[in-house]
Amino acid sequence: MVEQRRKKIQELQSSVQLSQRAVDREKSTGLQAFSALIESVQRSRERFIQELQEKHRHIQTQAEALLQQLKQEICELEQRSTEAEQLLRSEDHLHFLQHCPPETFEGTAARALTELEENLKETFTEEIKKELQAKLKRVQQFAVDLTLDTDTAYVKLSVSKDLKQVHHTNQKNFRDSPQRFTCIFNILTKQSFSSGRFYFEVQVKDKTAWVLGVAKESVERKKRDTLNSKYGYWCICLESGNVFVNYHEPRVPLSLKRFPQKVGVFVDYDEGLVSFYDADTADLIYSFTGCSFREKLFPFLNPNGNQNGSNSASLILTAFCVYCQ
Structure with missing residues (x-):
């Protein structure tokens, strides 16, 4: 009777050990799967942030270049303004007319800002186009080969x-x-x-x-x-x-x-x-x-x-x- 009880205890202990090993295997497999999932999400998050940063840098670079152009044009305008004032003080009016022909810079800043706006629109339009193309390519992954059924065709x-x-x-x-x-x-x-x-x-x-x-x-x-x-x-x-x-x-x-x-x-x-x-x-x-x-x-x-x-x-x-x- 005692021997039977001991045998039963051994069977229970063996069963518990087997169960623990099964749990350990499932746990290991599950943790690997979750780790892979977490890594995938992190990579996607990093790509998302990187794409946003790259878009921002691209736009910022364009804006800085145009701002630099504006500053340069302002400097040129100021320089010409100084030269014009000096020549106006001069009594040599012929010299003034020769060196300051009638020229207008009206609308220079407006043109630069318009150019900036057009460049930004072009950039965003290109990004939207890329996103549309990417979306279409995603659904094109489900492309099927079709043939027409003449048994259903209208008679003519x-x-x-x-x-x-x-x-x-x-x-x-x-x-x-x-x-x-x-x-x-x-x-x-x-x-x-x-x-x-x-x-x-x-x-x-x-x-x-x-x-x-x-x-x-x-x-x-x-x-x-x-x-x-x-x-x-x-x-x-x-x-x-x-x-x-x-x-x-x-x-x-x-x-x-x-x-x-x-x-x-x-x-x-x-x-x-x-x-x-x-x-x-x-x-x-x-x-x-x-x-x-x-x-x-x-x-x-x-x-x-x-x-x-x-x-x-x-x-x-x-x-x-x-x-x-």
């Missing part, structure tokens, strides 16, 4: 053999089917997404009208006037010389510096976000936020009618290589 669309380009024609190219769009010039991609993030780009160059974005799987394929977020399309369009949110009402015009030649589309399914970018300038065109996605999402293109040839160019799913950037 023409699709290239590589399934990357689409335009409208005046002839019927497909037979009707349940999946096919029959009232709007839509085509879906073969690929769909029900979680995570994805990004794709569409060339819209030389087009006078187009629609693009993402659509839920259950969108109406046999009805008109449905191209808006109410009916499950998150899209932007070019129409009547302006870019709009939604193609059908409620259509909201966007104020853009330029019409994009290539549009980037980024979707975060879980966050309910759909963002459109000018892929050449990295400018954000528009974002749908707070969307509630409950089914598959399909990228879609709509080249619109060819408008007697003026809108005959194709919409193109452009190849995008993250590693080429």
Whole structure:
């Protein structure tokens, strides 16, 4: 009986030792992970501070150079003023006119300050541009390879053999089917997404009208006037010389510096976000936020009618290589 108790004690002690070793291993692993995390945060903090300091030094250097220029011009003005006073006291008026021709320095300081302001604007504009490009590159990490699904194409669309380009024609190219769009010039991609993030780009160059974005799987394929977020399309369009949110009402015009030649589309399914970018300038065109996605999402293109040839160019799913950037 005593021997059994002793054996039980040994087993308990052994179990406690094993538990302690397991705790020590987990503790060591956890501390390493936290140390790495802390170091990463510290490095990010240091980079952030360093970038701010470098920006400040750059601006300060520009300001000092311009201030030095102003001081130099003031000295020159004072020197010329002294010379002018001496010549005015002289009776040799001809000498005065020869050495002090009519010259004005009016607005010198104003011009210098304007130059400083323009330089500062240029600096900040460049920084903003870099930040926009960095943000676009971050979402481009989620680029996907897409192909068009001819089973969904509007009957008078023409699709290239590589399934990357689409335009409208005046002839019927497909037979009707349940999946096919029959009232709007839509085509879906073969690929769909029900979680995570994805990004794709569409060339819209030389087009006078187009629609693009993402659509839920259950969108109406046999009805008109449905191209808006109410009916499950998150899209932007070019129409009547302006870019709009939604193609059908409620259509909201966007104020853009330029019409994009290539549009980037980024979707975060879980966050309910759909963002459109000018892929050449990295400018954000528009974002749908707070969307509630409950089914598959399909990228879609709509080249619109060819408008007697003026809108005959194709919409193109452009190849995008993250590693080429």
